[in-house]
Amino acid sequence: MKSFKMNCLRVYxxxxxxxxxxxxxxxxNPKEETTPVKTPKKxxxxxxxxxxxxxxxxxKWFGNWGMAATAADKDFLSLLTKKIKENNEQNEVLGxxxxxxxxxxETISLTEFEDLKTFKPDIIVIRFGENIAxxxxxATPQLQVAVKDFVDxxxxxxxxxxxxxxxxxxxxxxxxxxxxxxxxNKWPLIPLHDLSLTNENMALERFENISVGSHPGDLGMExxxxxxxxxxxxxx
Numbered sequence: 001m002k003s004f005k006m007n008c009l010r011v012y013x014x015x016x017x018x019x020x021x022x023x024x025x026x027x028x029n030p031k032e033e034t035t036p037v038k039t040p041k042k043x044x045x046x047x048x049x050x051x052x053x054x055x056x057x058x059x060k061w062f063g064n065w066g067m068a069a070t071a072a073d074k075d076f077l078s079l080l081t082k083k084i085k086e087n088n089e090q091n092e093v094l095g096x097x098x099x100x101x102x103x104x105x106e107t108i109s110l111t112e113f114e115d116l117k118t119f120k121p122d123i124i125v126i127r128f129g130e131n132i133a134x135x136x137x138x139a140t141p142q143l144q145v146a147v148k149d150f151v152d153x154x155x156x157x158x159x160x161x162x163x164x165x166x167x168x169x170x171x172x173x174x175x176x177x178x179x180x181x182x183x184x185n186k187w188p189l190i191p192l193h194d195l196s197l198t199n200e201n202m203a204l205e206r207f208e209n210i211s212v213g214s215h216p217g218d219l220g221m222e223x224x225x226x227x228x229x230x231x232x233x234x235x236x
Contacts, residue, residue: 040088042091043121043122044116045096045125047096048130048131049130050168051096052095052097060208068206068216068217075221076127080093080229081093088236094119096113099131102128105150110150113154121155125163126178127192127228129166129167129171137173140177141180143174148181148185163231164188165178165189165191165192165227166178168192170196175193201220203216
């Protein structure tokens with residue numbers, strides 16, 4: 001009986017030692033948490049005066065940023081850039097006013113935008129259309145062809161993500177063409193045209209010139225940036 005008790009103690013002690021040693025090794029070698037490394041992305045934002053407009057004293061516009069924000073850091077491009085950089089400080093952002101494309105997309109030479117192609121964007125945000133004001137131009141399918149050709153030129157054979165927005169000012173013809181582009185190419189389409197239906201999103205009270213004042217004010221700019229970011233964040 002005495003021998004049996006001693007053997008039991010010996011086995012028990014060995015098991016306790018093994019358990020204690022295993023526990024020690026577990027706590028000394030905790031499972032390391034690994035954070036996925038994000039690949040830096042280049043984001044190209046194509047716009048017009050809402051993206052950037054130089055000073056125009058004849059319009060009584062003296063800013064050098066998106067018309068009609070109260071400061072450079074209040075326009076949608078700056079607000080969006082801040083979010084993109086917070087996501088990954090190595091991300092690059094390039095915003096450009098491509099008003100000439102809006103006005104002459106039927107005949108313009110895309111080589112005028114060669115510097116945008118050499119930027120080699122991973123993501124292109126198309127946030128224009130307000131200056132395609134003529135109903136007959138806005139409605140023609142040629143707009144779809146021109147925008148797709150523009151994207152293909154900038155992509156230069158590389159895979160590129162594209163995000164579309166409708167114009168800030170309602171434009172049924174452009175909206176319909178952009179909807180068709182979205183469906184054909186699986187590009188996300190972000191509606192913005194409802195924003196101009198509410199005066200609080202514009203800057204009418206700040207400017208005598210209605211063409212300036214009807215641009216998005218600080219609140220409108222913030223809402224544009226927020227809507228784009230909701231989609232763009234998933235691509236970074």
